[in-house]
Amino acid sequence: MVVSKFMRWAVGLALVAGVALVSTTGPAAAHGEKSQQAFLRMRTLNWYDFKWSKKEVAVNDTFEITGKFHVFSGWPQAVANPDVSFLNVGEPGPVAVRLESFIGDQFTPRSVKLEIGKSYDFRIVMKARREGRWHVHATVGVQGGGPLVGPGEWITIKGNMADFTLPTRIVTGETVDLETYGITTVYLWHAFWFAVGTAWILYWFGRRGFLASFFAVEGGHEIITQRDKMIGAGALGATLLVVLFGYASAQSSFPRTIPLQAGKLIVHAIDFPDAAVIVKVRGGRYKVPGRELDVNLTVTNKGKESVRVGEFTTAGLRFLNPDVFTSKVDYPEYILAERGLTVDNASPIAPGETREVVVKIQDAIWDVQRLSDLAYDTDSQFGGLLMFFDATGGREVVEIGGPVVPEFVSAGMG
Numbered sequence: 001m002v003v004s005k006f007m008r009w010a011v012g013l014a015l016v017a018g019v020a021l022v023s024t025t026g027p028a029a030a031h032g033e034k035s036q037q038a039f040l041r042m043r044t045l046n047w048y049d050f051k052w053s054k055k056e057v058a059v060n061d062t063f064e065i066t067g068k069f070h071v072f073s074g075w076p077q078a079v080a081n082p083d084v085s086f087l088n089v090g091e092p093g094p095v096a097v098r099l100e101s102f103i104g105d106q107f108t109p110r111s112v113k114l115e116i117g118k119s120y121d122f123r124i125v126m127k128a129r130r131e132g133r134w135h136v137h138a139t140v141g142v143q144g145g146g147p148l149v150g151p152g153e154w155i156t157i158k159g160n161m162a163d164f165t166l167p168t169r170i171v172t173g174e175t176v177d178l179e180t181y182g183i184t185t186v187y188l189w190h191a192f193w194f195a196v197g198t199a200w201i202l203y204w205f206g207r208r209g210f211l212a213s214f215f216a217v218e219g220g221h222e223i224i225t226q227r228d229k230m231i232g233a234g235a236l237g238a239t240l241l242v243v244l245f246g247y248a249s250a251q252s253s254f255p256r257t258i259p260l261q262a263g264k265l266i267v268h269a270i271d272f273p274d275a276a277v278i279v280k281v282r283g284g285r286y287k288v289p290g291r292e293l294d295v296n297l298t299v300t301n302k303g304k305e306s307v308r309v310g311e312f313t314t315a316g317l318r319f320l321n322p323d324v325f326t327s328k329v330d331y332p333e334y335i336l337a338e339r340g341l342t343v344d345n346a347s348p349i350a351p352g353e354t355r356e357v358v359v360k361i362q363d364a365i366w367d368v369q370r371l372s373d374l375a376y377d378t379d380s381q382f383g384g385l386l387m388f389f390d391a392t393g394g395r396e397v398v399e400i401g402g403p404v405v406p407e408f409v410s411a412g413m414g
Helices: 002-024 038-042 183-205 210-218 226-253 371-376
Strands: 045-052 056-058 062-071 085-090 096-103 119-128 132-142 146-158 167-169 175-177 277-287 292-301 307-314 317-320 341-343 354-362 381-390 395-407
Touching: 038 146, 038 371, 038 381, 045 132, 045 146, 045 307, 045 381, 062 132, 062 146, 085 096, 085 119, 085 146, 119 132, 183 226, 277 371, 277 381, 292 381, 292 395, 307 341, 307 354, 371 395
Parallel strands: 056 146, 277 395
Antiparallel strands: 045 062, 062 119, 085 132, 096 119, 132 146, 167 175, 277 292, 292 354, 307 317, 307 381, 341 354, 381 395
């Protein structure tokens, strides 16, 4: 009897605590993309040319996220190929509404197939909904591979969410506000099923409690009575009737509907000219104590202008050569290493020249963003995009990648 009373109190307190937790928990401030494994971030999608059209907006204002992503040629075997992919946004709840999304010129409200080794540009149009300062990303969801998260920026939304509206023309020609359309019906159905579920739990566990029922079954006692069976059958019948009534009511109120669209759309990759710079990776070494990736390269310049290594980007992080980027760039500081790249021979590579170079990529963000974990992966390989620049501002983007040998002892130690 004491156990039964205790369990009834425990169930009641658990329900109250659950409701209180849901009602008081605030939204998350940022995302944990750096918790994803290094190989997943470096060797799936390489994001670049990211821009956020606005970093401060008012409720109901729109802003855009634009950029490009390259589908890495050395796509890891542990991740399903991006044959079914979906362009989306990552944000702490619906703080902004995605109005439109495009890959190239194709409107993409549905899934697409991405080709390994190709690059795509994209554009996402957002409408600010909830006031606050929020971390907003572009993401690509891959069936069987999960979400692949791009760089994020802090967006400040001012105003009051109560003023937010989302007028939309529906299939009947009527214009409705999707923010409030049918919300009363949603609340009523949720409240009804919550009450039904609560009554069901209280009936079954309010008399004996969890532990008492468990011990009774363990002792070989039958705890389900004939009355319980009748109540269960009645509840099943009532549930089916309510579902049928709800379906008939919805069908009568909304006779014209369009099913959810599940087909894949065709998108086209960026059509780049023939590469003017050819790069061969001769080896990579990651120095754990120094947070430094050294890459040995053979570079051949087939273009008409001299070029210099200016940037390495991977997992949304940018490592810049300060000899090339002499002014501050507009990019989130937490994923930017403005002095993170050096070359052993900084002189430009002339047209027709082939040169062996060592590119050093060093910064604390290797550790902060947990990409230094590539030294501990079962498949220790790096991947990213190396960018060459000429004197006129022209740019050549080259994919590089390969095995990495980790060094756990810094130079000079015995």
